[in-house]
Structures are given as structure tokens and as C-alpha cells.
Amino acid sequence: MKVTFWGVRGSIPAPGPETNRYGGNTSCVSVEAAGGLIIIDMGTGLMHLGNALLGGDFGKGKGRAGILLSHTHWDHIQGLGFFAPVFIGGNQFTVWGPGDSPKTLEDILEGQMDPNFSPLQTLRNFSATFDVKAATDTFEVMGVKVSSKEHPHGATTALAFRLEENGKSFVYASDVGYVSGMDGLESLFAGADVLLHDTTYRPADQETRRDRGFSSYEQACDAAIAARVKRLVTFHYDQDYTDDDVDSIVAACEARLAPHGIAVTPAREGEELTVA
Amino acid sequence: LIYDTQFTPEEYKVRPHWGHSRPDDAISIAREAKVKQLCLFHHAPMRSDDDNDRILELARASAGTLPVVSAYEGLEIQL
Numbered sequence: 001m002k003v004t005f006w007g008v009r010g011s012i013p014a015p016g017p018e019t020n021r022y023g024g025n026t027s028c029v030s031v032e033a034a035g036g037l038i039i040i041d042m043g044t045g046l047m048h049l050g051n052a053l054l055g056g057d058f059g060k061g062k063g064r065a066g067i068l069l070s071h072t073h074w075d076h077i078q079g080l081g082f083f084a085p086v087f088i089g090g091n092q093f094t095v096w097g098p099g100d101s102p103k104t105l106e107d108i109l110e111g112q113m114d115p116n117f118s119p120l121q122t123l124r125n126f127s128a129t130f131d132v133k134a135a136t137d138t139f140e141v142m143g144v145k146v147s148s149k150e151h152p153h154g155a156t157t158a159l160a161f162r163l164e165e166n167g168k169s170f171v172y173a174s175d176v177g178y179v180s181g182m183d184g185l186e187s188l189f190a191g192a193d194v195l196l197h198d199t200t201y202r203p204a205d206q207e208t209r210r211d212r213g214f215s216s217y218e219q220a221c222d223a224a225i226a227a228r229v230k231r232l233v234t235f236h237y238d239q240d241y242t243d244d245d246v247d248s249i250v251a252a253c254e255a256r257l258a259p260h261g262i263a264v265t266p267a268r269e270g271e272e273l274t275v276a
Numbered sequence: 277l278i279y280d281t282q283f284t285p286e287e288y289k290v291r292p293h294w295g296h297s298r299p300d301d302a303i304s305i306a307r308e309a310k311v312k313q314l315c316l317f318h319h320a321p322m323r324s325d326d327d328n329d330r331i332l333e334l335a336r337a338s339a340g341t342l343p344v345v346s347a348y349e350g351l352e353i354q355l
Contacts, residue, residue: 016349047321082321119295 007045023269035143
């Protein structure tokens with residue numbers, strides 16, 4: 001599986017000279033598997049992924065992809081209306097996300113297109129097919145086995161996903177607001193080749209923002225150690241952090257995880273990581 | 277006058293129903309309204325800084341004596 005980072009910022013886009021190195025777009029990651037393309041979250045990074053896809057099958061209306069959606073806060077859905085491949089007939093997308101029924105999730109995404117918020121007016125203005133499904137504990141997407149687990153995220157919850165193909169595993173766990181221990185995420189994370197986990201805050205900054213439902217880099221490291229993963233990807237940096245701030249978070253993770261033999265890869269816009 | 281100039285004239289031709297404008301229209305309207313300074317604004321999301329520089333150059337070339345600036349984050353205009 002090849003993972004590409006299109007948006008790595010938390011909560012709100014944070015463009016500007018101080019965030020150029022890591023990037024200012026919000027959560028969006030793509031996974032190229034043997035069976036096809038899987039997109040995780042639809043933050044503003046999705047626009048750039050969509051433009052990059054136009055050079056291939058998606059530009060000809062012959063593209064197919066699965067989309068995994070952790071939750072529907074703005075920074076995880078804002079790119080949808082600017083995702084060029086949905087305006088090309090013939091492309092096919094299936095979204096798996098939170099909610100007791102597909103209708104619950106579809107109604108939320110439809111609300112995003114309401115004329116008061118978007119010129120698109122309705123999801124039905126997409127030319128591509130756009131099917132919405134409720135994620136279950138395990139399901140298959142583009143030939144990849146996906147497991148999902150709900151976890152606390154402030155006043156709501158979000159989904160973490162584990163993708164497995166050819167004996168390799170990639171876990172996406174952003175916006176994790178631990179309440180009690182690891183809140184049942186141990187088995188989802190266990191032994192993962194790559195664990196992408198939000199490292200939204202420095203511990204001191206988290207103290208004053210406890211109820212927002214994000215992890216500090218220390219909590220992400222502790223989860224990586226407890227679950228004996230091989231590599232941690234830092235992700236979903238707070239919008240107030242400059243590139244230099246993120247550098248210090250990455251260095252702190254490296255120092256904390258090196259004794260445990262766990263590698264660290266910082267998520268940066270446009271960079272790729274092969275899960276091997 | 278701060279005016280939406282999201283599209284180039286070529287882009288506008290295929291997206292007239294999107295509800296955004298173009299620099300040449302902004303210049304004609306500013307002239308007609310006897311505006312003293314025009315500010316290009318609401319740049320298209322995929323426009324690079326270099327693209328915006330070129331659009332500003334073209335606008336200035338056709339605006340004659342009308343002063344034109346292009347809005348950027350942090351810009352201040354004293355009235």
C-alpha cells in the first residue's frame with residue numbers, strides 16, 4: 001500500500017509562510033492498494049488529490065475509489081464540493097462513514113450542499129455515482145480488508161480504520177479524544193506496520209483544550225508503544241502551530257519512540273509513504 | 277472598489293453561471309463608476325502567486341490611469 005498525504009492540518013485550513021513545509025490543508029490521505037484507490041477523509045486536501053487524479057482514469061470518467069470517512073466535522077468534509085472527479089460522469093465513489101444507517105450519513109453530506117452553504121445545492125448535482133454506506137466492524141473496500149472502531153472525540157465520536165493487504169497493515173486514527181485508557185482501540189492498532197495518529201497538541205497546550213477531543217503527541221506515542229506498532233505517522237497538527245512547532249513535536253516523538261524501536265514519519269502535504 | 281476577479285475571461289466563458297467575475301469587467305465597472313482605486317480579490321483556489329502577478333500586470337496594462345492592486349493576505353489600504 002502506498003499512502004500519500006494531501007492534507008495534514010487539524011480543524012481549519014492554515015495556509016501561510018509559517019506552514020508551508022508541512023502544509024495548511026485539512027485531513028485527507030490516499031491509499032493506493034493493489035485493488036485500487038482508497039481515500040480517507042475529505043478535508044481541503046481532497047481538492048489537490050482530485051486535481052492530481054484528473055490525469056488518469058478519473059479524468060476520463062473511468063475512475064473508481066472507496067472513501068472512508070472518520071466523522072463529519074468540517075475539516076474532514078470541506079474538500080468534497082471541490083473534488084473535481086465527482087463532476088465527471090462515469091466515475092464511481094462509495095463512501096463508508098459513521099452513522100446507524102446510510103441515510104443518516106447521506107443526510108449530513110446533503111446538508112453540506114444546502115444552497116446556504118454551497119453553490120452545489122445538492123449531492124445529486126454530482127455527475128459521478130456517489131454511494132453512501134454506514135461503516136460496520138469489518139468490510140471490504142477495493143479488495144482491502146477494512147476494520148473500523150468508534151472512539152470518543154470531544155462531545156461526539158469518530159471512526160478509526162485499519163486497512164490490511166498482503167499481510168501489511170495501515171491504521172488511520174485521527175481526532176482521538178481518549179477518555180478512559182485506550183477506549184478499546186488496542187486491538188485495532190495492535191502490531192500495525194504503520195499507525196497514523198493525530199498528534200494535535202503539545203501536552204501543555206492540551207491541558208487548556210482538554211474537551212476538544214484530540215490527542216497530544218505523548219498520547220499518540222503511548223498508544224504506539226502499547227500497541228507495539230512499527231511506525232508512527234504524526235498528523236492533524238493544531239492550526240496555530242508553525243512548521244518549527246511541528247518540527248519540535250516530531251523530534252519529541254522520535255526521542256520518545258526510539259528506545260522502543262518505533263520509527264516516526266511526519267505527515268507532510270504531498271509526501272508519500274510505502275507501507276512495508 | 278474591492279471586486280471579485282476569480283476568473284480570467286477564458287475561464288468565465290465556460291462558467292458564466294458560477295456567480296463570479298473577471299478583471300476586464302471589474303475595470304469597466306470601476307471606470308464607469310469613477311472609482312479611484314480597484315482591488316482584485318477572491319482569487320481562484322488553484323491560482324499560484326505567479327499567476328496572480330500576471331493577472332495583475334495584464335489588468336494594470338489595460339486599466340490606464342486607474343490604479344489597480346491585487347489583494348494579498350496582510351495587505352492594508354489606507355483611505
